[in-house]
Each structure stands twice: as structure tokens, then as C-alpha cells.
Amino acid sequence: MELTRLLSVTRTQCGVDVTSKKRALERMSEQLMADTRAGGDATRAIFEGLIVRERLGSTGLGRGVALPHTRSPDIETPRAALVRLNTPIAFDAADSQPVDLLLALLVPEHSNDEHLRILARLAELFRDEHLCTRLRQCRSDAELYATMTGSDDGAPDA
Template structure:
């Protein structure tokens, strides 16, 4: 699956200001559902799903990157939202470094193998220090989207 099939320009934001992990997860939940008329219940359920997943263990990969993820019965295909924070926040990452790049993944409730394949590919993508530096230096939502999708090799799901 191509990254452009997961992430849209409308779900990509540069220079987001949040003060906590909770606020970042709320913002990502809103962005994940912004273009779906599923209503506030779906957004609240996604936030709760992301929060429950974080309680199991931080999705902070290290080096300032986090990949929060959850499942939802309200969607039929995987989707993602990307934010670059204006100021890094504590995210309980293994390396104890604050996080400023967050890509949230939302998959249909029944997507087990696909969920894991996409997460593995995204983790691999964000290990690229040059890419992360480019994302951190973006100046607009459009530039952030262009940089991340410009790395798309058409093999996001494995």
C-alpha cells in the first residue's frame, strides 16, 4: 500500500502546538476523522483507543518520533494523520527524548496482519534521520505532506 493511500494532505499538519501527550492524541484523533462524517462518537472512540494503546506501552520509537495506533469499526480502510509539533513533548519514549513527529495509524477493527505490516514499514521509514530532519524543517502543511509522500516507494504495507 502506498503512503499516499494512508495519508492525505487534509490529515497532515505542520507546527501544531500541544502541551501534552493527551492533547497530541486528541488532535490526532480529530485529524484521523476530519474528513469522515462519522461524528464525535467515532473521534472519541479513536482517542480512547489511542490512549488505551499508550497505557500498554509508549509508541514513542525514539529520536523524537511516535507512531500511536489503534483500530476502529468506523472505517473500512487504513488511514493515517501526521503532525509535526512546534515544541517537542514528553511521550514516555524508550530513549526518554521528547517527541515532535507523530504519525497516527488507524486501521479497521479486523485488520491484524495489515496493521502490523503497515506499522513495521512506518517504523522503518521514520528511522531515516535525513527524512526526519526534513520533516522537522518544514514550513507548511503542504511541505510536510510533500516531504513524507516524496519518500513513498509504493511499499508502505510491506
């Protein structure tokens, strides 16, 4: 899985201010559809899908990271959105730690195996404490995108 196929700078935001899990999921829904022609109904359906998934159990991985995910009939290929929050929020993670790094995944409605493979790979990436530290040090959308996708030298600009 190449992150550059899932993520774009348009769907990457550094330094976001939200105060709740619900607002974070709303923001992620908007970002997931930011560079499409889909309207508000598609964005609302994605938000509702993320909420339903969270009711099944938190997608908070621990150590300040969450991977909210859902499916959509409005897309043909998987896509992701990445956010680094300015202030961590409660997310009901297994370790009870607040979340400041969120990567939301949206996959086509009938994409079962691919959905699971992508989630497993993303969870593996976020187990890398060095990567998470570097993501938290980013100061721009472009830097956050480059750090996540590995398209930089690994050192944030001072």
C-alpha cells in the same frame, strides 16, 4: 504500502502547538476523522483507543518520533494523520527524548496482519534520520505531506 493511500493533506498538520501527550492524542484523533462524515462519538472512540494502546506501552519510537495507533469499526481502509509539533513534548519514549513528529495510524477493526505490516513499514521509514530532519524543516502542511509521501524533490522551500 503507499503513503498516499494512508495520508492526505487534510490529515497533515505542520507547526502544531500542544502541551501534553494527551492533547497530542486528542488532536491526532480529530485529524484521523477530519475528512469523514463520522461524528464526535467515532472521534472519541479513536481517542480512547489511542489512550488504551499507550497504557500498554509508549508508541514513542525514539529520536523524537511516535507512532500512536488503534483500530476502529468506523472505517473500511487504513488511514493515517501526521503532525509536526512546534515544541517537542514528553511521550515516554524508550530513549526518554521528547517527541515532535507523530504519525497516527487507524486501521479497520479486524485488520491484524495489515496493521502490523503498515506499522513495521512506518517504523522503518522513521529510522531514516535524513527524512526526519527534512520533516522537521517543513513549514507548511503541504510541504510536510509532500516530504512524507515522497512527492517532492526532497528540499523544503527556503
